[in-house]
Amino acid sequence: MPRGAVRVDLNISLDGYATTTDQTPENPFGHDWGRLVGAYTATRTFRARVLGDTSGAGTTGVDEAYAEAYFEEVGAEIMGAGMFGLHDHGDDPDWRGWWGENPPFHVPVFVLTHTPHPTLEMEGGTTFRFVDTDIEHALELAHEAAGGKDVRIGGGPTTVRQFLAAGLVDRLHVAIAPILLGRGIRLWDDLRGLEAGYDVVAETADSGTIHLTFRRE
Amino acid sequence: MPRGAVRVDLNISLDGYATTTDQTPENPFGHDWGRLVGAYTATRTFRARVLGDTSGAGTTGVDEAYAEAYFEEVGAEIMGAGMFGLHDHGDDPDWRGWWGENPPFHVPVFVLTHTPHPTLEMEGGTTFRFVDTDIEHALELAHEAAGGKDVRIGGGPTTVRQFLAAGLVDRLHVAIAPILLGRGIRLWDDLRGLEAGYDVVAETADSGTIHLTFRRE
CATH class of the missing domain: 3.40.430.10 (Dihydrofolate Reductase, subunit A)
Structure with a gap:
């Protein structure tokens, strides 16, 4: 594809x-x-x-x-742990991010983090998957999930800068x-x-x- | 005026x-x-x-x-010592800046410096005067020399930022x-x-x- x-x-x-x-x-x-x-x-x-x-x-x-x-x-999104809200709530296993129960993404979202976290199925088509991997592999996963549509690097700026620097x-x-x-x-x-x-x-x-x-x- | x-x-x-x-x-x-x-x-x-x-x-x-x-x-200009070229040549009493004998300013130029330096009359109407004073007083001098025309803060960026920060x-x-x-x-x-x-x-x-x-x- x-x-x-x-x-x-x-x-x-x-x-x-x-x-x-x-x-x-x-x-x-x-x-x-x-x-x-x-x-x-x-x-x-x-x-x-x-x-x-x-x-x-x-x-x-x-x-x-x-x-x-x-x-x-946009068919899938990648974001840093901070944008999901893990930095403040990483110790709370029930934390579902600060985007609410119906987040504005409506696509699979890959959250880059070294902290294991179960996948979260939200309302409206947003699924948060937490991946402990390099940015190239995260992009592979996102492309697969996007089914030919675009992949957005959502943020924050430190995450975006990594993808920009890597071309x-x-x-x-x-x-x-x-x-x-x-x-x-x-x-x-x-x-x-x-x-x-x-x-x-x-x-x-x-x-x-x-x-x-x-x-x- | x-x-x-x-x-x-x-x-x-x-x-x-x-x-x-x-x-x-x-x-x-x-x-x-x-x-x-x-x-x-x-x-x-x-x-x-x-x-x-x-x-x-x-x-x-x-x-x-x-x-x-x-x-x-523009009736007068203010610049930092670096823009005139004093940082590299401050010890040379014969140094006349790196702008050549007919500098592109054609107006009185006030150079902010703590190093005394004789006034330089160049070709084409440019005069370099070296002033060891604060930016407010340098601006007074430039306004007087400009005779009602505008005063340009020429640079470098550190000098410009001082004038911007001071409003x-x-x-x-x-x-x-x-x-x-x-x-x-x-x-x-x-x-x-x-x-x-x-x-x-x-x-x-x-x-x-x-x-x-x-x-x-």
Whole structure:
């Protein structure tokens, strides 16, 4: 079976941070997270696909076009242990991640971890499988599970950077918010020369977001 | 007299580097410098104003519009000691900088340094004055010399960052080349929240360059 592409979509700040650091008990997402992903969560597609808002409300235009593309043809996803939520809850055998009982993936998800964990069948088609393996083999498993559709490397940024450094990503889309976060985990560290072998296209949205796409030539 | 604006124009990489590191004796500018500033040096304005090419050759469009704006109404410039070339030649009383006898500034230039150095009158209207003072006072001197025109903070990135952090810059234009340099001096370090108080506008050029402007609201 022909394989789908390996894709990444991330929101980063102008200074390259893909994570935020201002979470507090009172504001568990922090103020920065909303600013980082705000242009995406305002789109009609996000509102319909993630929030279940069928009213047709939400922004259109460039941000919306990328939001639509985000949901196209993904057959499996790979994420780091931190993105699933293992770092804070690894000792709890009943922990089912912080994505809720109906996570927004709706496909098989492979979680990279050295900690054994039983497979979790969630609602809506998401299955979390925990794999203690290298990224190349995890990608093999994901391609098999995707049945010819694309595989997304979901995050976090450290995991994405590993796949980028290994040359395994066919399409990287970053939505750059015009803000400076000043701290967190930077996507671009240690990726000197990444652009070689990619076509790079940038587009700006009315929201001020810069959509940058690295695509295999 | 009314004061002009305080402006910055810099070329940076996608990962935020404003300097390059691959200089060698055989290739004193390095390969990266050409890639970092290539979209600018290809413009019709750069070719005419800096190279003296009166043939009308060079790119037009978005990159050219920013190149034209670069030369508008600057009455004085401030730069760090490194940009003048003092770091390598500070002990040489005859050193006149690495900008040649007819430097491309054509206005009074204030060089921030703790090393006393006699004023240098160059050809074409450039005067280098060496000032051992804080950035606020250097800006006073530059405003006086500019006679109501704009003052440019020329560089390097460490000097620019000081002026940005102190809230002294009215307009910051960065031309972001779609390349990852991976090392050097980053413009955006320690500038968390810089966007507050600025309008931020991004525009993309056919060259792949992203032109980003922070303008005082």
